[in-house]
Amino acid sequence: MAANVNVALERVQSIGRDVVAALPNVLIALVVLLGFWLLARAARSLVERVWGSREGNLGRLFGRLASGSILTLGVLVAITIVFPSVTPASLFSLLGVGGVAIGFAFRDILQNLLAGILILVTRPFRIGDQIVVDSAEGTVEDIQVRATIIRTYDNLQVVIPNTQLFTGKVTVKTAYEVRRLQYDVGIGYSDDIGAAKRVIEETLAGLKLIRQDPAPEVLVVDLAESSVNLRVRWWIDPPRRKDALDSQDEVLQKVKEALLAHGIDLPFPTRQVLWHDQTEESDGDRERQREGWPAGRAQAPRPRWRVPGPGPGDEDAP
The missing domain is CATH 3.30.70.100 (Alpha-Beta Plaits)
Incomplete structure (x- = not known):
């Protein structure tokens, strides 16, 4: 029992020594990561300033991509500093295998990303345009990496994937001046x-x-x-x-x-409903104009406009 306790204590002490020995590397890695974060912000601002004056939203998207790429590189550098045994070659091989797995896992995200870039390049619509997509209609507020944000006329927010906008039917109501x-x-x-x-x-x-x-x-x-x-x-x-x-x-x-x-009528739809034994003289004789009644005069209903009593030809009628 005492031997097991001594082994555990030795392991804890070893871990403590390793942590203390790694503290300088951790501090250096944090400084490096901070530098990459500042560099990412500067790169994003520069890309947005250069592209924004010409392409607007496309510059903002490329700025986000540049910032994300620099931060990813900073994390990899920080890992190699903290863990010296990890080499750049092993990192890149790991990224290659992991990239394939991530590609399959996040296929829809990558498709939406590509569709968002193509929308910003081809510009079928822009921020501020009023568009109709299926049952959603409103004003485009933002075109992001994954989706486009629409504010409806009822002040509701609709998030539409970029692939749906790029491959589907979109009606742009403000595409032209009139x-x-x-x-x-x-x-x-x-x-x-x-x-x-x-x-x-x-x-x-x-x-x-x-x-x-x-x-x-x-x-x-x-x-x-x-x-x-x-x-x-x-x-x-x-x-x-x-x-x-x-x-x-x-x-x-x-x-x-x-x-x-000006005395011009604005009529509304009207319908005239007549019973089978109700008609006007101008509508014709029901004995000849049967309108679905069985053949034969004796079975034809007597029009209500006639004077009560047998009419001409009705001598045999009851």
């Missing part, structure tokens, strides 16, 4: 189409929230069940969501007021 909006307005079949178009065009010409060049236009697009549909089209500048809603609010309000002021 944007066209449209809305369908229905008028009655008895109304003068030319007069309605002139009223709408004159109304749009006096609005300040829409562009007059290109000029607004009104087109007939449909002869619907209850109305003749006119498509009102106009342009806005700038093409942001708020400007689109403000202009649409003004256009619809002024167009409705102008059409009603």
Whole structure:
């Protein structure tokens, strides 16, 4: 028992001596690591300053990559200082094997990283653009290494992987300086189409929230069940969501007021429902116009518009 205790004490003392002997190396490694950290910050700032003036977000991404690479190198140097038996060759061989394993383990992260770089290089959209991706719509706030951050119009944050943005469909609503909006307005079949178009065009010409060049236009697009549909089209500048809603609010309000002021109807869908024995004289004789009833006069229901009592040809009817 005493022998075992002595062996344990000797091992503890040996470990203590090794730790004390390694303290200078640890202190040197910490200083070296601090130097690499300062160098990484300086490199990041330099890359962002050089690239940022030309490429914006691409400079920030490359700055992060440069900073991460320098810090990784600093950690490796610090390890070789603390553990002299570890050589650079063994570190690089370890990194080679570990790199393959990390590549398989973090394949999605690497794909998103590459997609983020390609997005920043090709620039299909930029920070501040308003885009639509699947069911998400909002303003691009940041393009990071792994994902892109979107702020919706309801002040919600949506994180979208870069691979989805690079390979999928993205609608950029602020890609151009102007944007066209449209809305369908229905008028009655008895109304003068030319007069309605002139009223709408004159109304749009006096609005300040829409562009007059290109000029607004009104087109007939449909002869619907209850109305003749006119498509009102106009342009806005700038093409942001708020400007689109403000202009649409003004256009619809002024167009409705102008059409009603000129006696032009704005009909709504109507339906006429008749029972099988309910009709008007102009609808025809139910004895001949059966509409799904069995053949034969005696089985046809008597229209309600007729005077009570047997009618012509109904002598045999009960």
